[in-house]
Each structure stands twice: as structure tokens, then as C-alpha cells.
Amino acid sequence: MASVKDVARHAGVSVATVSRVLNDSVPVLPGTRDRVLAAVAELGYRPNAVARSLRTDATRTIGLVIGDILNPFFTELARAVEDQARALGYSVVIGNADERPDRQDHYVGTLLERRVDGLLLCPTAEVTPLVRDMVRDGRPLVFLDRTLPGLDVPAVRVDGGAAIAELVRHLCALGHRRVAFITGPALLSTGRERTEAFTAAMRAHGLPVRPEYLEAGDFQAASGRAGAARLLDLPEPPDAIFVGDNLMALGALDEIRARGLRIPADVALACYDDLPWFTHLDPPVTAVAQPVRELGRRAVRVLAERMEGRPVSSVVLPARLVVRRSCGERDGGVPA
Amino acid sequence: MASVKDVARHAGVSVATVSRVLNDSVPVLPGTRDRVLAAVAELGYRPNAVARSLRTDATRTIGLVIGDILNPFFTELARAVEDQARALGYSVVIGNADERPDRQDHYVGTLLERRVDGLLLCPTAEVTPLVRDMVRDGRPLVFLDRTLPGLDVPAVRVDGGAAIAELVRHLCALGHRRVAFITGPALLSTGRERTEAFTAAMRAHGLPVRPEYLEAGDFQAASGRAGAARLLDLPEPPDAIFVGDNLMALGALDEIRARGLRIPADVALACYDDLPWFTHLDPPVTAVAQPVRELGRRAVRVLAERMEGRPVSSVVLPARLVVRRSCGERDGGVPA
DNA sequence: TTGTATGCGTTATCAT
């Protein structure tokens, strides 16, 4: 590939001048400028970003480490991050950690070696030494969607507390009393928070939270199915199941269908996370919707400020309840 | 950040020796080796991939330019590509072209500047000059999912012809005669091929392909809805609608629901592309399933061979029909 | 086996 040298020779100027017109850092005589541009066009020259990064110590790249791009929540999040990053002139490299600390560290490691300017991390349960080092070294790091305790890192996330409280009230109003919750991993801040919000809301309504109505899942479809199966096998099964994320809801739906149970007649269903397809399920699923695109946008902005050395603080966005028909609503309630 | 120099000083050796143990290119005395490794650990040294790339002229990175990561087909494709790439020691940088040639070129351009070792491209309609240049310059390029005519570039894609023929036969057997098709863009090879396969299969069964039953869509949800609307407004509406991709199917479903029509009693529905959620729709949707993960895997492998300078050829994978209940099947047919 | 020195392509400093 052609380099600055080739362009310089072609235009009859020095490499310095080529660099100057390309970055228009310093004024250049219009005539020379044109000659350089002509040479660039003729040679199809493309600046080598690798060399530039080495020299400038900046890659205009940010890393994004998420759980799994196949999870629609993360898909949308990744897309939002990418859009905002592009708007700010950054590329983004994505890593799918699959909720495994070792794989998270694999990606954080390679991203560090690639000298990304900043990192957006949806942390897995544990605080790995690598993450701790990053914090110690003061590298631009922002937690996304989740937080890790005891670390001074800005986080951009959603607080679903109010929406969950509203959902519980909604379920009560519809006459449900035996409400179960399929939780996310207690090791994840999102898992914990949703569970706490649920139990608090239940108590606030004078409803008991029976231990057997709290099924521990792991945000994966299989655990949703298993959890639903155990709940439905109970001597006194719940009359409503609230599922902690969309993947587990898919699994719970599988199980409910497999048993020939009807929603909401036999059991009501609600989901934390909303999806376009929920409108088309039978019945349409009542869900807690997170402001995913806003989440991604804000995360990039916070990281950008952090990379520019400005002080930043965490961001918390509210979720909202989307009422449909899967909980026994009479007429579909508020249109989605 | 610590560099080789720091490690060398710390271990009391030369930078060359550090480089040697890190890449174990040349045998190094066990003692020195240990000292180097100790220094690396102590300093938390991470090799600078940027500098390495500049020196070796390789980034161990491939670019992937797709239509839109929000399309579940591309989501799964991206994930498959990423997995296979990681297995081969490559990172992948993704770009969402949104089916726009200008945005495709934006990504191809930045990926070129970042000196990716190879590029996987789901080309938009037009052959842009940039793509033509890449081919001319002999850069490792593989077309994914789609092809572009008149270019000597290996392609890894799916042939849905047989599955579409099977679907048409299936529809006929179920008594459907007025079958409509909401097509993809004629400018996309995938759009054209599906349309051709459909019309050929219809003719083979002695069924007329009325022009008004061929609705032109663009693989986006809105066009699916609009197409379905026009079809259902026809004096003699179709008794079955085959939709060219999953996003347009979502749109078509919206329209059918909005009109209060029932599937398959009022109109049968089938979709090119299969999704996990299709099982849970009412009724479950009969679909043509593409071997997406295999598609991604093979694409990376072909590209890898191409990057290693070996001769490669195109790959075509077959799709298959998944019969469910949305076409009036009696008992759900073959379980999905 | 190990060290010294060069160059990858770029930007930036210092002359001119």
C-alpha cells in the first residue's frame, strides 16, 4: 500500500507537508495542498491508522465487553453504542464474554493490548485482578448495565425498581396473590436489584414472598424453563410468574406451552425486558421496558468525557412498565 | 504503560531477548527466560499490539460489514463469525452498513485504514469504487450471504432454492393457490434469488404468478407491513403470503393483526428466515431456516485461507423448510 | 545464547 513517502514523492513535497495537509494542522500553500491531494487521489492513498496510533498514542477505538450479543438486550445495546461512537468518531470492538470471567478477561486483555482509548464493560460477577489493575492504572473504564461493588468506576445503568413496583401493583390489582419470580444471578448487580425490588414491592402490598416462589436463574433460556417447571410442579403453584430477563422468559414460555397451560388463564406471565416480538405472542406479553438505546448512548458519552479527562459521574435511567395481556388484563390495558 | 524497554531493564537483558521469550521465536536460556517472565508479571506488562502490527504488517483482525446487527439473522451471523475468528486467533470489528452504500464504504474505508488482515462483506446493492479497488489490489475479501456480479470474489452464502420449492409444494398440498410473495430488494442477490426460486417453483406447480402478488419490499419491517396491506387490499387477496425475510414478516404480522385477520384461516403465512420466537407465535410460523452459524464459520475459514495465500473457492449451503402451523397444517407437521 | 541496530508509517519538533 502507498505510504506518505509515496505521496510526498509523487507530489514533489516532503512527508511533513503531506501530513500537514492530511491533518490540516498547519496552514499550507493552496498550490502545494492541491498537488498533495491530487497525489493522494491518484495513488488511492489511505493513511495507516496503525502507524498513526503508535505515534499519537490514540486509536479512536473503544472496547465493548458484553454478555452475549445473541441476547436481544445486548444486541440493541451494542447497536446504540456503535451509533453513538461513530457519531463521535470512534470505532468499537465488541467481545462476547458469555458471562464467564475468564472470557471477559480474555477480551479485556486483548482490548488493552490493542490500546483502545476506553472500555465499556458489562462486568461478570467477580472482580478480576485485571479489572482491578485497570482501575488502579486509571484507564478510562465505564461499567455498563451492571456495577461492581467496592470499585470507584462510573456506571451507566437502569433502575427498574419503580417499574417493578408498578408491575407488582398491577398484578395485585388483577387479583394475583401467588406471584413467583425467576431471578437472575445474585452475583450480578442487575440480578440482585431486580430481586430486591420485587420482594420489597411484594411486602409493600402485604403479599408474602415464599422462598419456593423465588427461583434462581442465570439469565439464560434453559434456567428459565427449569425454574418455570419447578414452580409449576409445586403443590400450590403460583398464579403469576415474573421472569427476570427475556431469555429466561423464552424458556418459561417453552415450559408453559409444553404443559399445555394457557396464559393468563392458568398462569400469568410478565417479563423484565421488552422485545418487538412480545406484541405478537399469544397473548402479548406484559413487560418492563428498559431504555436500551439511551443506555448505550449515555455510556459512550460518559466514556468520551472520561477519555478527555473530564470528571464524570454515574447515570441511572428509569425503566417503565408496558401493560399488555399476559397477566389477565381485560382489554390490553395501555397500548404498547 | 510499560514497554519492552522497561521489561528489559527490569530483567537485566536486552529488548531483543524480551521479544524472543514473548514470542518464543528463538530458544532462550531457561534462567533468562524466567527473569523476563518475572519482570513481565511484576510490571503487568502487556505487549503493544499497535506497535507489533506496524512492525509485522499484520493486525490479527478481520472486518465484518453487515446490514444491521439488529436483524436477528445478522446478529447470529456476527456471533458465529466472532466465535470462529477467536478460535483462529483473530479479533473482529463490526460495521453496520444499514444497507447504505455510503455507510458500507465508510466502514470499509476505516477498516482498510486500520489495516485489517481481511474483510468479510455483505455487499449492498452497488459495486462501489472502493470495493472495486480492493478487488484490484488483491486484498483478502470474501462476500458473505450475498454476492456481487462481475467481481472475482469468493462468496459464502445460502441457496434457499430447494427449500423454497419445497415450501411452495407444501402450500399447494395444503390447498393454497393464490400465493403471494413479499420480495427483498431486486438489487440484492439474496432478494433476486428468492424471488426467482419462488416464481420458478410456482410455475413448476402450474400456478400462475400474478404480478400483483409480487410485492417489492426492502428487507425492513415497514415494507413488509406495507406490502401485506396492499396484498390484502386486492380485489382478490392471496390465500397465502410468503415473506422474504424475518423483519418484513414482523411487519406483515403487524398488518394482519391490525386488520383482525386470523392465521391461517384468513391468510396463511410463511417466512424466509427462522427465529427462536417463531415457535411461540400464534400460530407458530412455518419458515425456511438458514444454516446461519455454519455460514459464519465457513466464511471465516475461507477468509483465513485467503489471508494465508491459499486458493479458495465459494461455498453454498442449503436452507431447509421448517413446517409449523401458520399455513393450515393439520397437526403442526414435522416438529421444529 | 544474547546484544546492537534498523525500520515499519506516522506526527511533531526544530530548523530554514
Place this chain on the structure above:
DNA sequence: ATGATAACGCATACAA
């Protein structure tokens, strides 16, 4: 306004 040149961090050819 422009040119010569050093330096970024690393891998490697060559020397020892």
C-alpha cells in the same frame, strides 16, 4: 511555508 529528522514500541537481521 516547508523540509529534515527523531521518536513511538516492537521484531528481526546481523554481530558477537
